[in-house]
Amino acid sequence: MAKKLHYFQLNGLAESIRYILHYAGEKFEDVRYERSAWPIQSVKETLPYGQLPLYEEGNKSLNQSLAIARYVASKTGLLPSDPWQQAVLDAAVFNIYDFWGKCLAYIKETDATKKMAIKKEILEEHVPYYFSRFEKELKMNNGYFGGKLTWADFILIGIIETANLFFDVTIEKNFPTIVALVKTIQALPGVKQYISTRKPYTV
Template sequence: MSQSNYKLIYFNARGRAEHIRFIFAYAGVDYQDERIPREKWSELKKQMPFGMVPVLEIDGKKIDQSNAIARHLAQKFGLTGKDEMEALQCDALVDTLGDLKQVLWQLRTETDPIKKEERKAKLMRETIPFYLSKFEKIVAENNGFSVGDSITWCDFVFAVSLENFEAIFGKSSLDYYPGLKALKNKIYALPSIAEWVTKRPHTES
C-alpha cells in the first residue's frame, strides 16, 4: 500500500501544530510543512474547511482540528498506547491539558494591565499548581511517561505545551515539577525530535 501524501497547513509558529510536527518527525514520515504568511491569511482562510488552521491535507482531502489530526496520525503510526484504555487515557489527558491552555490563552490575550496581573496571580497561586501537581503525579506513576510505560502522542502534546509554559513563565517555572521537566527533556532529547528542533524555523510561539 502506497503512503499517503501529507501537507500540514499552519502559520509560521509552533502553536497548535507543533505536536503534529513532532509526530511526523518521530514516525519518520515526510510531509509538506506549509506555513501561511499572516498577510495572506484573509485570502487563504476561505479555503479552509471552517476558516481555521491547522489543517492537514491527506491526498488532497482537507481535515481540520489539531487534536483530531494528531490522534489520527498517532493511530496510524502506533502512538496511542498499548490498548484501548491507554488510548482513552491519552485523549483524556490531552483534553485536560487543553483546559489549562485555554486559561493560559486568556491570560496572554488580556489587554487590561490590571486584570492581566490579577489573572496571572490567580493562575500562579491556584490554577497552575492544581493542574501541574496532578500531571506530576500521573507522570510519576507511569515511570516518566504521561500514559503507560512508552511514548505516546500525549507525551508530545505535553512536551510542546511545557516548552510554551517555560516561554511564558521562565525556565525555572518547572523546577517544582521535576517529573514534568524530565518528561519534556526526554522527548526533546529523542534523536528524531532533536533533529527537527534543530532545523525548524525559529518562532516566538
C-alpha cells in the same frame, strides 16, 4: 501521498503534531503563516472552521489539533490499541487542554493590567493545580501518561513550550518528572534534529 500541515510560524497547537511527524520520519510540507499577516482571507476561506491547524493527506483534510495529533500518532505506534488505554490518554489530553484554555485567556486579553492579573493567576494557581496532577499521573506510569511514550506526552510538551514562550518562564521547573519527560521528547530521533534546525519562535 502528499502530506501538508498548515499553521502559524509558532509552536502553539501544531508543534506536538510536527514533533510526532518528525519522530515518525514522515515527509510533510510544514506550511507556516506569519501571524502578523493573518487573516489571509484567501486561505481562511478554505479552512472548514476558518482556523488552523489544518492537516492534508492527498485530497483529504482534517482540522482540530487533537484529532490531527491522535491520527498521526496512530500511524506510528503512539496510540495504544486497547480502548480503555485510549480513553485514559484522551482524558489526559483534555486535561492538558483545560490548562491551555487558561493560557488562551491570557493570550487573548488586550488590556495590559488584566493580562498581568491573568498571568499571575496562571502561574500561582493553575500551574500548581494542573502540573501537580500531571506530575502525579506521570510518576505513577513510568514517567509517561500511558506507561510508555504516547501522543499524550507530545501534547503536554507542545503546550508547555508554548506557555513558556508566552510567559517567558519555565513553568514545569518544579515538577521533576515533567522536566524529564520534556527532555526525553526533545532528545528523540527526528525531534532533536528538527529542534536544531527550526526557526526560533517569538511572541
